[in-house]
Amino acid sequence: ATLSVATASNFSDTLKRIAPAFEKATGHHLRISAASSGKLYAQIRHGAPYDLFLSADAARPIALEQEGLNLPGSRFTYAVGQLALWAPDPANHGLAQKRLENHQFRRLAIGNPKTAPYGIAAMETLKQLGLWDALVNDAARGENIGQTFQFVATGNADIGFVALSQLIQAKIDPAQYWVIPAQHHQPILQQGIILKRSANKKAAERFFDFIKGPAAEQILRESGYLLEAAKE
Amino acid sequence: MMGPDDLSALWVTLRLAMISTLLLLMVGIPLAWWLARSKSRIRTLVETLIALPLVLPPTVLGFYLLIALSPSGFIGGFWQAMGGKGLAFTFTGLVIGSVLYSMPFVVQPLQNAFAAIDRRTLEAAATLRASPLNCFFTVVLPLARPGLITASTLGFAHTLGEFGVVLMIGGNIPGETQVLSIAIYDHVESLAYGQAHLLSAGLLLFSFLILYLVYRMNGTHFLHREQR
Amino acid sequence: MMGPDDLSALWVTLRLAMISTLLLLMVGIPLAWWLARSKSRIRTLVETLIALPLVLPPTVLGFYLLIALSPSGFIGGFWQAMGGKGLAFTFTGLVIGSVLYSMPFVVQPLQNAFAAIDRRTLEAAATLRASPLNCFFTVVLPLARPGLITASTLGFAHTLGEFGVVLMIGGNIPGETQVLSIAIYDHVESLAYGQAHLLSAGLLLFSFLILYLVYRMNGTHFLHREQR
Amino acid sequence: MNNALDFRFKMSLGTFTLNTCGEIPIAGVTALFGRSGCGKTSLLRCIAGLEQAGEAYLSLAGECWHDSERGFYLPPHKRDIGYVFQEGQLFPHLKVSGNLLFGFKRTPVEQRHGDFDQVVKLLDIIPLLDRYPAQLSGGEKQRVAIGRALLNHPRLLLMDEPMAALDRGHKKEILPYLERLHTESNIPIIYVSHDLDEVARIADHLLLIEHGEVLAAGPLSEMLARVDLPIARNEEAGALFDTQILQHDETYHLTRVGFAGNELTVSWIDLPVGERVRIRIHAKDVSLTLDPPGPTSILNVLPVTVIEMSAHGRGRMIVKLDLGGVPLLARITQKSQANLDLKPGMQVYAQIKSVALSL
Amino acid sequence: MNNALDFRFKMSLGTFTLNTCGEIPIAGVTALFGRSGCGKTSLLRCIAGLEQAGEAYLSLAGECWHDSERGFYLPPHKRDIGYVFQEGQLFPHLKVSGNLLFGFKRTPVEQRHGDFDQVVKLLDIIPLLDRYPAQLSGGEKQRVAIGRALLNHPRLLLMDEPMAALDRGHKKEILPYLERLHTESNIPIIYVSHDLDEVARIADHLLLIEHGEVLAAGPLSEMLARVDLPIARNEEAGALFDTQILQHDETYHLTRVGFAGNELTVSWIDLPVGERVRIRIHAKDVSLTLDPPGPTSILNVLPVTVIEMSAHGRGRMIVKLDLGGVPLLARITQKSQANLDLKPGMQVYAQIKSVALSL
Numbered sequence A: 001a002t003l004s005v006a007t008a009s010n011f012s013d014t015l016k017r018i019a020p021a022f023e024k025a026t027g028h029h030l031r032i033s034a035a036s037s038g039k040l041y042a043q044i045r046h047g048a049p050y051d052l053f054l055s056a057d058a059a060r061p062i063a064l065e066q067e068g069l070n071l072p073g074s075r076f077t078y079a080v081g082q083l084a085l086w087a088p089d090p091a092n093h094g095l096a097q098k099r100l101e102n103h104q105f106r107r108l109a110i111g112n113p114k115t116a117p118y119g120i121a122a123m124e125t126l127k128q129l130g131l132w133d134a135l136v137n138d139a140a141r142g143e144n145i146g147q148t149f150q151f152v153a154t155g156n157a158d159i160g161f162v163a164l165s166q167l168i169q170a171k172i173d174p175a176q177y178w179v180i181p182a183q184h185h186q187p188i189l190q191q192g193i194i195l196k197r198s199a200n201k202k203a204a205e206r207f208f209d210f211i212k213g214p215a216a217e218q219i220l221r222e223s224g225y226l227l228e229a230a231k232e
Numbered sequence B, C: 001m002m003g004p005d006d007l008s009a010l011w012v013t014l015r016l017a018m019i020s021t022l023l024l025l026m027v028g029i030p031l032a033w034w035l036a037r038s039k040s041r042i043r044t045l046v047e048t049l050i051a052l053p054l055v056l057p058p059t060v061l062g063f064y065l066l067i068a069l070s071p072s073g074f075i076g077g078f079w080q081a082m083g084g085k086g087l088a089f090t091f092t093g094l095v096i097g098s099v100l101y102s103m104p105f106v107v108q109p110l111q112n113a114f115a116a117i118d119r120r121t122l123e124a125a126a127t128l129r130a131s132p133l134n135c136f137f138t139v140v141l142p143l144a145r146p147g148l149i150t151a152s153t154l155g156f157a158h159t160l161g162e163f164g165v166v167l168m169i170g171g172n173i174p175g176e177t178q179v180l181s182i183a184i185y186d187h188v189e190s191l192a193y194g195q196a197h198l199l200s201a202g203l204l205l206f207s208f209l210i211l212y213l214v215y216r217m218n219g220t221h222f223l224h225r226e227q228r
Numbered sequence D, E: 001m002n003n004a005l006d007f008r009f010k011m012s013l014g015t016f017t018l019n020t021c022g023e024i025p026i027a028g029v030t031a032l033f034g035r036s037g038c039g040k041t042s043l044l045r046c047i048a049g050l051e052q053a054g055e056a057y058l059s060l061a062g063e064c065w066h067d068s069e070r071g072f073y074l075p076p077h078k079r080d081i082g083y084v085f086q087e088g089q090l091f092p093h094l095k096v097s098g099n100l101l102f103g104f105k106r107t108p109v110e111q112r113h114g115d116f117d118q119v120v121k122l123l124d125i126i127p128l129l130d131r132y133p134a135q136l137s138g139g140e141k142q143r144v145a146i147g148r149a150l151l152n153h154p155r156l157l158l159m160d161e162p163m164a165a166l167d168r169g170h171k172k173e174i175l176p177y178l179e180r181l182h183t184e185s186n187i188p189i190i191y192v193s194h195d196l197d198e199v200a201r202i203a204d205h206l207l208l209i210e211h212g213e214v215l216a217a218g219p220l221s222e223m224l225a226r227v228d229l230p231i232a233r234n235e236e237a238g239a240l241f242d243t244q245i246l247q248h249d250e251t252y253h254l255t256r257v258g259f260a261g262n263e264l265t266v267s268w269i270d271l272p273v274g275e276r277v278r279i280r281i282h283a284k285d286v287s288l289t290l291d292p293p294g295p296t297s298i299l300n301v302l303p304v305t306v307i308e309m310s311a312h313g314r315g316r317m318i319v320k321l322d323l324g325g326v327p328l329l330a331r332i333t334q335k336s337q338a339n340l341d342l343k344p345g346m347q348v349y350a351q352i353k354s355v356a357l358s359l
């Protein structure tokens, strides 16, 4: 069968790497639709023909569960995101963390806490570091973490909170970033559900099994995600 | 290089832009004519309503369209009552959304072009046995050619670049509702800048050629001829 | 209800829309005039280039603008050389982006309106002591009024609803670059549908009133007068 | 009425009111004559159906075209008319040839008459066929507009000052063609003009319009011979004669024509003996003598009887004379009248310069 | 030259070539006369600066306006002209009043002459002031266009068939005003017309144009008296006389005028005795007799000498007569010439109907 997967943008690349392995293993095909989790949520509420939803957070899957749109018991955390502070030009100012704390930057980029789960994590981190109030008003806020990454990548922001997965994917020199320790923010739980109206529930369940399996775990780790089990 | 998804996105995009432009003209031309000639009270109201979707951010407009297109919604309900299947997340739904969103760019230039036509020229045509419909095709449309070109190019280009509405009500389904603009967006989002540049350059080049040819042809219009 | 962020977004939006519309007209009117009257070879090229940004998805356009605005980019580099500070994530940057993106909606209706003006009417003005500039203000602009209205309303409405570009190059900074469209979008994204509905309704109502009044006034135009 | 165009229109345009009613014979040329702004164009537009008067009745030879009472209105494109607009109204997007053929192509084949080649030759527009209207001179535009209406194969031709921009040379070529048009093809023409000379040359019937109303109407000769109408005061007032060609004088290039027992010598008329022609004698070209004059360059000296005299302003008079039963007008000064002691019933001689006869 | 408009233009429009050069006196009215399409409008446009001929030279009273060799070109809005366009060209977005005042408002105050109220009254457009051009009749538009040009306070007035859409009544009111305009304010007028009658009434100077070239130019009276030009064939050919008013006859409402030892009786002229007036005698209104005539309604019978005769086609002749040193033209038939056996040097009598004198 062909499985229609709605995935949060930040995970779509990783998913594309998992897909061939899954297809080879099961013979099922994946058709990937990427968008922000908020859009996907709205679409699903209005009848979007997806089988699976891989959100960038836990809130939206929970909301869908409360609305009874998911296959009961299907919700689980398929990956845990890692936040990183990226400062592409360390040669001049030293480490990213120092530059943040010493205000050695022109413009900080973060995800918008309202719309991007990585934004929430960035906010919590800044609050813990006691920098939030000083920086919040000037920060450029990306709609999602992809946009936040572009702010930094294009040089318009010289420092920013992005996803570790992006940095790895873009093959950024680790000297340029600081992976934020897990204790600085609530874990970024990326949860998925199978939709109740899916006509391919069997195949969808096989996909969820596959993503929990060792082959996928390998890819997830390489891509910069943690696993739920590892967190505990 | 271009993946198969990109190719199918290209195909969906071209189909969407062409069908939408065609529909926009089919709906927009009579509408603009009515707006240009009517003395009705509700004319201004209709003019305003047509321009209104513009002020909403496309994704938000898409959001409301999604609601309207859903089986319990205004348009979707009607559609289903007529025996149609769901509209959201289908190509048909995309067409509806694009047409609505690009309508003002088509109607307003046409309306201006129609309004500028001297009534006496139409009277001359009437005394020369041209029925109103015949006159419309043989006199009004040729005289409104610059407006028609502007309407078509703005409509076409806007549909090509259209994105927010399409993403929302189309759902980014490859081969069905994933258009080139979304594909490029995806590439940018997923840091595949190389591919994004490639696709953007292709789209720009293609559009440049089309627009250039169209404007070039329009340059030979009688209005640009030496007058006295 | 409307939060303080929403209010400041409203204010930024209005400022942006008004300044952009003004700038669009200031740049668009001479440009359109040149396009309408010039017989230069590069006219078609310029026409095409103006329409071109339309075909890119706004966020992608925003992405390229972001590159151009960055200190090492085309525009940003020049700006800094001129002694300006960074352009991205500032109101000035937003204005630049909006103007670029909405330009075709302003230039094309104006160009059509200008091209449709009979050269002989301008000649009459010249024999009556009107210098070209004076003639432009007292004859050309009044005669092009429908095109001017269309250009302004499309430009204004499009800037109001503009979103992708603004989001990208603005950085959504409250009070500086967060416009209403982004605020509404944020509400939709974060599932705060109630607030989204409220803001959308407000924006629609406000725009409806403005557009209705403008179109109403235009309805009294001499073109709509009884002719023979 | 069966062989007339019956009309009645009542309509307001701003402060102007058109309130006309009348009957126009379907044969020949009817001139609408009146001052600028009197309503000539408005009446023509009503007849064409371009203006829908509040109260309107119009029928052509018994066929109803407009009847506001019955709510019947035939739209212009179904009226089989040709309209030459006062301001040309050529299609700017079509070349001259396209303009000329616009109505032609839309006429059912069996209804076509008149010949494209002939019309463009007559109007002297062959070199213009491939141009756009914007590339024509004023008079050239007007000639194309005339051609376009002629080639529409109308059953009724409406012409609004069609010759205003034309020089005498072109007029001289086009007017006879129009005359032939209505004699040969029997197409009635309604012709707006403020040039009484032109009107007299071509019209059979005259409608005088003043302030939106029909002041007087009737056959041209009767109207021109009436001394009570404002046109009598006009420089071009005069009498009309329907004559027959009697003889040609090839040596001197002259033609003799006869009417009601009288004969006149006029400039050569290029028609066979026996043909009927209409000639016109301006009142101002007729002088009177009591005795037959001696050797003179004036070829036509005819005995006439004074019928009636009417002074009009400024020391002038119009004298109505009887020329074997046909009225002839002479304009003289009051002083001459006193010198000659003219009285109704007197026998005098009318001197008419042959070259003053207009054809 | 210092008191003339010197011009030389060479320009192509499609297949048409304008190749003119000449000199127009700055006083009085100069008529441009020629067939439709001969280039009258094109020449006027070159003078106004609306057309930039490839080869161009133009100077007004020694002040250079255009010199393509030096690369000098004064744009139209700096030329102090008034232009009445052949096709009106009113501003559609302005009311009649706005149209009239367009140039007025842009004229430096010290340069203003002519009076708004007087102009609108003369042109009979007072009730139209508050209308848009689309709400006017054809003739009304033309009158507004004339008013607009007059109120521009020009140093040079260019008029392209300004009266084509006007009835005789309006013409009669406007023409004398134009005459006064150039006598009183000394504004030269260049006047395009194909109506020789109108030209003869108003012009002092005539430029004959054919196929884009100046065929002949000169003072009107000379031009009209020339028997070699195509205009002699025209119905309106005739001679001009500059006369002085001698006496008024109140009873018969007549005026006697004198010139070069001769006297003529004409219709009442409303000017004081001693004033100079120009009168015109159409060749076709002059008849010849060998003996003095008996009692006749013709008031003017003058002894003349035959100078020269020229036949032109169709059995007609133009006879040039000497009237006390001034040329007079008579058009007669060849037959009359034979009958009277006219020869140069012969003494004959010219009969001129007084009412045929045009003012």
Ligand SMILES: Nc1ncnc2c1ncn2[C@@H]1O[C@H](COP(=O)(O)OP(=O)(O)OP(=O)(O)O)[C@@H](O)[C@H]1O
Pocket (backbone or CB within 6 Å): B226, B227, B228, D134, D135, D136, D137, D138, D139, D140, D165, E013, E014, E015, E016, E034, E035, E036, E037, E038, E039, E040, E041, E042, E043, E086
């Ligand atoms: N744009 C053009 N292209 C080609 N030929 C042109 C163009 N404009 C004018 N002509 C030609 O130039 C000639 C002169 O035109 P012009 O308008 O000067 O004539 P005119 O003497 O004013 O005639 P009319 O009495 O009919 O107004 C005409 O034969 C006309 O066809």
Ligand SMILES: Nc1ncnc2c1ncn2[C@@H]1O[C@H](COP(=O)(O)OP(=O)(O)OP(=O)(O)O)[C@@H](O)[C@H]1O
Pocket (backbone or CB within 6 Å): C226, C227, C228, D013, D014, D015, D016, D034, D035, D036, D037, D038, D039, D040, D041, D042, D043, D086, E134, E135, E136, E137, E138, E139, E140, E165
């Ligand atoms: N739309 C209008 N509003 C007000 N008055 C109008 C309108 N149209 C025409 N008129 C008036 O109606 C009258 C008749 O106009 P019409 O065009 O019939 O005159 P006309 O006899 O053809 O004159 P001309 O010889 O000048 O062309 C004019 O006095 C004109 O001012």
Ligand code: MOO
Pocket (backbone or CB within 6 Å): A008, A009, A010, A011, A036, A037, A056, A111, A115, A116, A117, A118, A119, A143, A144, A145, A146
């Ligand atoms: O999934 Mo996000 O919105 O890119 O953090």
Ligand SMILES: [Mg+2]
Pocket (backbone or CB within 6 Å): D040, D041, D042, D086, D160, E137, E138, E139
């Ligand atoms: Mg008229």
Ligand SMILES: [Mg+2]
Pocket (backbone or CB within 6 Å): D137, D138, D139, E040, E041, E042, E086, E160
């Ligand atoms: Mg002309």
